Amino acid sequence: MPPTDSTPEKKNENETREAGVDTTTGAGTGEGPGNGSRASGTELIRFDKVTKRFGALTVLDELDFAVDTGKHVTLIGPSGSGKTTILRLLMTLLKPDGGTITVDGEYLTHEKKGDKLVRASERHSREVRKKIGMVFQQFNLFPNMKVLRNVTEAPVHVLGMSKDEADQRARELIEMVGLTEHLDKYPTQLSGGQQQRVAIARALAMRPQVLLLDEVTSALDPELVAGVLDVLRDIAHTTDITMVVVTHEMSFARDISDSVLMFDHGKIIESGPPDKMFTEPEHQRTRDFLTSVL
Numbered sequence: 001m002p003p004t005d006s007t008p009e010k011k012n013e014n015e016t017r018e019a020g021v022d023t024t025t026g027a028g029t030g031e032g033p034g035n036g037s038r039a040s041g042t043e044l045i046r047f048d049k050v051t052k053r054f055g056a057l058t059v060l061d062e063l064d065f066a067v068d069t070g071k072h073v074t075l076i077g078p079s080g081s082g083k084t085t086i087l088r089l090l091m092t093l094l095k096p097d098g099g100t101i102t103v104d105g106e107y108l109t110h111e112k113k114g115d116k117l118v119r120a121s122e123r124h125s126r127e128v129r130k131k132i133g134m135v136f137q138q139f140n141l142f143p144n145m146k147v148l149r150n151v152t153e154a155p156v157h158v159l160g161m162s163k164d165e166a167d168q169r170a171r172e173l174i175e176m177v178g179l180t181e182h183l184d185k186y187p188t189q190l191s192g193g194q195q196q197r198v199a200i201a202r203a204l205a206m207r208p209q210v211l212l213l214d215e216v217t218s219a220l221d222p223e224l225v226a227g228v229l230d231v232l233r234d235i236a237h238t239t240d241i242t243m244v245v246v247t248h249e250m251s252f253a254r255d256i257s258d259s260v261l262m263f264d265h266g267k268i269i270e271s272g273p274p275d276k277m278f279t280e281p282e283h284q285r286t287r288d289f290l291t292s293v294l
């Protein structure tokens, strides 16, 4: 399908993809975002010494990493290692206890007041968060709205898009996820896999710069998984959208990732391109984890 206003920009298929992730601890050097200058030319997301605690449990401990524009980064690691927490922080569903998160050169968690960096207001976070779309494990569709309206609702009410434009964009996205004949159905009239494809179209309708995927097939019956992964593979391979993915589907991760980050107890213990991570991981914890899921 040719690129349109409603779909993420088509990528140069000959482009050689580099890892696109920085897990060094150099974050925080330089002038920093939020004051008119971007931390780096192509950087879209940066976690700078981000700490998240739940009571006595420290889930993320001064985590540093960055994702470049257009790259696909997959987070792997044992249950409880903090992967979903990272996505929820990006959606501002959680607040960090320390450190800063920036998206497209703007602080998500903080804002500048004069020379000071203060906690972001809800309004500021909401604006920055518009750059981010997320697809959850549970599809979270509006049960009382038909498929088309599920996809047009947020562009009209959150972005202020005209109904006609939202409608046209939604139809194109619904076609992209293969559901044109189901436009007029309610979510309960669809299979789980179809509902998840509506959720993907709905996230893309907001034209986000980054798409977060949180174990999007784990609530599906096994026979419905492939259809959803095929749609996501297509989006990953034919568009320029940045992706941060949490999945236990390792062959999918291998197909779409520029870089894989292995988490253990809230820290990145190893990272690299998927071919290396899945065939010759260096860390024993990574080897043990991959043996348990492959």
Ligand SMILES: Nc1ncnc2c1ncn2[C@@H]1O[C@H](COP(=O)(O)OP(=O)(O)OP(=O)(O)O)[C@@H](O)[C@H]1O
Residues within 6 Å of the ligand: 054, 059, 077, 078, 079, 080, 081, 082, 083, 084, 085, 086
């Ligand atoms: N709202 C919360 N309140 C208390 N503890 C939480 C909360 N959310 C997450 N946790 C805890 O934080 C830790 C990290 O959770 P998180 O969901 O980020 O892990 P994960 O790596 O995504 O695991 P999984 O692969 O099982 O989804 C877990 O021990 C979890 O129980």
